[in-house]
Amino acid sequence: MRTSRRLFISGISLAAAIVTLPLYSWRKRESGSCLGESPATDITARGNVPIYATVTGMSTLSIPANINALRVTGYSAAGDGGGALYKKVGSEPSHAGKFQTEGGSWWEIAEGQDSTADMLGAAGDEITDDSAAVKSAIALRSATSRRYLVASVNTFCNAEMFERVIDSGATSNPVVNIVNDTEFWKLTGRVESVDGMGIRDNSNGASKIIISGADVIGASYGFLSDDAQSTDLRDVIISTSFMYSDRADVIALNHFDGNAQNFIVTGNILGTGVGSTFPGSGFGLSVAGTKGWLLGDSIIKFTRSEAIHIEDEQREGQISNVTVRETIDHGLYISRSAESGGQGPSDGINVSNLIIKHNKDHPNHSTGSKVGFYGIYILATEHGSAPACNFSNIRAHGFEYGFNIGGGSAVEVCNIQNGYAKDCDCAVNLAYGATVRGEILATDCPTLVRSGNNSEIESVVTNTVPNAILNYVGTATNNGVLIRHLQFPKLLTHRGGGAEIFDLMDMPTRLMARISMRLNNNNHSFYMCLDAKFDGMDFDIITGTDISSHIGNFSGATLINNSGKLALRVISTTAVSAKRLIVDIRGDIYSSKDLLAY
Numbered sequence: 389m390r391t392s393r394r395l396f397i398s399g400i401s402l403a404a405a406i407v408t409l410p411l412y413s414w415r416k417r418e419s420g421s422c423l424g425e426s427p428a429t430d431i432t433a434r435g436n437v438p439i440y441a442t443v444t445g446m447s448t449l450s451i452p453a454n455i456n457a458l459r460v461t462g463y464s465a466a467g468d469g470g471g472a473l474y475k476k477v478g479s480e481p482s483h484a485g486k487f488q489t490e491g492g493s494w495w496e497i498a499e500g501q502d503s504t505a506d507m508l509g510a511a512g513d514e515i516t517d518d519s520a521a522v523k524s525a526i527a528l529r530s531a532t533s534r535r536y537l538v539a540s541v542n543t544f545c546n547a548e549m550f551e552r553v554i555d556s557g558a559t560s561n562p563v564v565n566i567v568n569d570t571e572f573w574k575l576t577g578r579v580e581s582v583d584g585m586g587i588r589d590n591s592n593g594a595s596k597i598i599i600s601g602a603d604v605i606g607a608s609y610g611f612l613s614d615d616a617q618s619t620d621l622r623d624v625i626i627s628t629s630f631m632y633s634d635r636a637d638v639i640a641l642n643h644f645d646g647n648a649q650n651f652i653v654t655g656n657i658l659g660t661g662v663g664s665t666f667p668g669s670g671f672g673l674s675v676a677g678t679k680g681w682l683l684g685d686s687i688i689k690f691t692r693s694e695a696i697h698i699e700d701e702q703r704e705g706q707i708s709n710v711t712v713r714e715t716i717d718h719g720l721y722i723s724r725s726a727e728s729g730g731q732g733p734s735d736g737i738n739v740s741n742l743i744i745k746h747n748k749d750h751p752n753h754s755t756g757s758k759v760g761f762y763g764i765y766i767l768a769t770e771h772g773s774a775p776a777c778n779f780s781n782i783r784a785h786g787f788e789y790g791f792n793i794g795g796g797s798a799v800e801v802c803n804i805q806n807g808y809a810k811d812c813d814c815a816v817n818l819a820y821g822a823t824v825r826g827e828i829l830a831t832d833c834p835t836l837v838r839s840g841n842n843s844e845i846e847s848v849v850t851n852t853v854p855n856a857i858l859n860y861v862g863t864a865t866n867n868g869v870l871i872r873h874l875q876f877p878k879l880l881t882h883r884g885g886g887a888e889i890f891d892l893m894d895m896p897t898r899l900m901a902r903i904s905m906r907l908n909n910n911n912h913s914f915y916m917c918l919d920a921k922f923d924g925m926d927f928d929i930i931t932g933t934d935i936s937s938h939i940g941n942f943s944g945a946t947l948i949n950n951s952g953k954l955a956l957r958v959i960s961t962t963a964v965s966a967k968r969l970i971v972d973i974r975g976d977i978y979s980s981k982d983l984l985a986y
Contacts, residue, residue: 437473441466443487443509450490451476457498469506473498483531484508484524503528535580540565543573543594552578562588562612566621570594578603586633589613595623602629608636610658613648620647627655634661637671638691641678649679659689662752669693672712676700684708691715692752694765695744698737699723705737712744716753719744719763719784722777736776746786758813762792766802779804779826786810789817790833793824809833815850818843818869820862827873835859836876839869847873853968857893868897875972880907884963887944891953892971897924901975902933903947905956909964914942922949 439459440446451458456476463470472485474495480486485497485508497503503525506512510521535552541564543549555563563579566589573594579586579602586606587599590613604610610633613621621643631638638658641651653673660670670692673683676699688695688710695712698705698721712719720742722734744763748756763784766777782804784790790809793802793816804826809815815830820840827847830836834855836848841862848871857876860868882888899922906915919933927949936945944959956969 443470446487446489446495448490451493458495463506463509469504469512470509472503472507473501483528484520485528497528497532499532499534503532535578538563542567543570543597545569545571545573547572548574548576550575550577552580554580555582555584557582557584562586564588566591566594566597566613568592568594570597572596572598574598574600575602575604576600578605580605581607583607585609585612586631587611589621590619592620594619594621597621597624599624599626599629601627604629604631606633606636606638609633609640610638612637612640612642614640614642619643622648623650625652625654627652629656631656631658632660633670636660636669637674637697638688640671640674641676641681642674643677648677651678651681652684654682654684654686656686657689658686658691660691660693662690662692662750671695671697672715673697675702675705677702678705679703681705682708683710686710688712689714690747691717694718694721696720697723699734701734702737703735705735707737707739707742709741710743712742714745714747714750716747716750717761718765719746719787721765721767723767736778738778738780739782740780742779742781743783744785744787746784748786758786758788761787762789762817763787763809763812764791764807765789765794766792767794777802779807781806783808783810784812786812788813789838790814790830791816791824791828792819793817793822794819804828814838814859815848816845818845830854836874837869837871841868843868844870845872847875849873849875851877853877853879870976872976873972873974875970878969878971879966880964880969881966882958882960882962882964884941884960886961887957887959889948889950889955889957890969891950891955893954895922895927895949895952895954898922898976899927899954901973903974904972905945905969907942907964907967907969909940909942909962909967913940914938914945914958916945918947920947927954 437457437459438455439461441461442465443460443463457473459471459473461471462468475498477494477496480494481496485503486494488494497507505518505521505525508521508524510518512518533552535554537556538553539556540561541553543564543566553563555561561584563581563584564587566587568591570591571594585608586604588609610631611626613619626639638660639653641648658672672688672691672695674697675681680703683696690713694717695715696707720739722737746758746761747753748758764779764782790812791804791807802822802824804824807826807828809828809830811832814835815833816824816828816837818824818837818839820842822843824845827849830848830850831852833850836850836854836857837845838859838861854876857874858869862868878890878892880890899920902917902919904917907913914937916936918935919930921928921930929947941961942958946957948955948957
């Protein structure tokens with residue numbers, strides 16, 4: 389076809405000037421259906437694909453038998469967005485991306501292109517109901533999605549991987565391997581391992597790795613980065629992805645050389661397998677020897693082992709806005725540093741807005757009980773290698789200990805603000821030497837505190853009646869546990885016949901505190917506040933500090949030492965049946981023996 393210079397410049401026949409279009413002599417043809425015509429043999433010899441105007445009207449056309457692929461420039465009108473490549477098939481396709489030409493040949497949208505609703509006749513004008521076209525386009529994309537079997541894929545720089553790949557089943561073989569000096573590699577597809585890892589890094593110097601909007605499934609690890617080759621992996625973002633491990637950790641950042649740094653793990657859903665066996669591993673996230681890391685805005689659906697495992701020379705770590713829906717081991721485990729193995733001490737980490745739920749009834753549980761499983765588990769050594777952890781808004785549900793705070797001769801302070809233990813055998817366990825600042829709330833915890841020697845906790849509050857306040861497991865020859873604030877309810881029943889005495893707790897070894905109590909009984913109530921001290925022998929109420937008030941028939945309320953029990957003496961002429969007496973003690977309360985069991 390010849391094009392005049394004038395037409396070429398004006399753009400009127402630009403398409404014809406750029407490419408020589410195939411022309412056919414049709415047995416039957418609608419006007420304008422084909423953009424040109426030439427012998428079919430010429431087209432086949434040059435490997436060209438004929439181009440037609442629209443899908444609409446193709447049923448009236450007869451396509452030469454030796455043509456196996458064709459293009460249309462639109463669905464209802466040329467250029468309306470419905471253009472696509474079609475291939476000839478032997479029978480009618482089961483999806484909507486098809487048409488039939490005269491003579492009975494079927495054609496379907498070819499794979500390797502993003503099918504859209506426009507290709508299936510959608511108007512996209514916000515007037516026409518395009519429901520059928522949109523649904524068909526979604527179904528078509530699903531039907532034509534392909535999976536690629538690979539031995540292993542090595543990454544390389546400045547590349548994006550969006551394919552769906554599955555490994556060939558080689559044991560421990562990663563589907564994707566991050567190699568030395570990989571820089572700026574992005575995964576947005578699906579990676580699935582039959583018997584190995586999803587993604588592995590043991591490179592030296594890889595950086596700017598992005599896993600976003602992906603689906604990573606590992607038979608063992610989902611994503612493993614370790615120091616087998618002294619990895620210097622850095623600047624990694626794992627976001628808005630589905631991450632899964634069948635037999636090991638979902639995400640493991642095990643950098644014992646301490647060179648890897650800058651990891652953001654946010655907006656993901658993590659989970660491990662729930663098979664019939666109970667392996668010893670299966671963390672949601674494991675971090676060791678890593679500098680600068682963040683776990684945030686994520687859900688951990690289920691883990692066979694600890695949901696979050698932190699250890700060994702990790703630095704500048706943070707956890708924020710994470711929900712652990714089920715774990716059959718510890719929730720958050722912060723381990724000592726392996727200093728004997730040449731590792732330096734770890735930094736304390738900041739943790740906020742963390743919910744952890746234990747599932748002792750899961751069929752894979754090793755013991756079927758809460759015993760030995762803790763919501764927050766901080767294990768320090770005598771070097772104080774799990775120092776100064778800060779916790780805020782932490783909820784632990786269904787463990788033996790809601791909070792298990794390790795000890796040591798030089799352990800640093802652990803700060804807990806708005807810690808909450810629910811349905812735990814014991815709200816908090818303090819190893820010898822452990823110190824906790826802040827407040828722990830407890831609900832449905834039979835015992836509030838379990839403690840060894842030289843431990844200290846600032847505040848423990850419960851709104852349900854516990855069976856015991858303190859289970860002291862230290863020695864009597866050393867300082868026991870120091871509790872600065874203790875609030876608990878006591879169910880009080882008064883017969884209404886005058887003065888009665890109610891034991892509250894065993895008298896501590898030492899006491900210097902302000903004690904307040906309150907009770908409401910319909911229209912009758914009393915409140916009392918006083919300062920008291922106990923030196924191990926004599927119990928005294930400090931003169932001038934007694935503040936009390938009562939409504940109705942309560943009167944004469946005071947505290948006494950009732951043969952080694954801190955007790956309330958109260959007079960009432962009205963019977964009181966099982967009402968909640970709230971006892972609030974603020975000061976220094978030492979104990980070296982069990983407190984009263986209700």
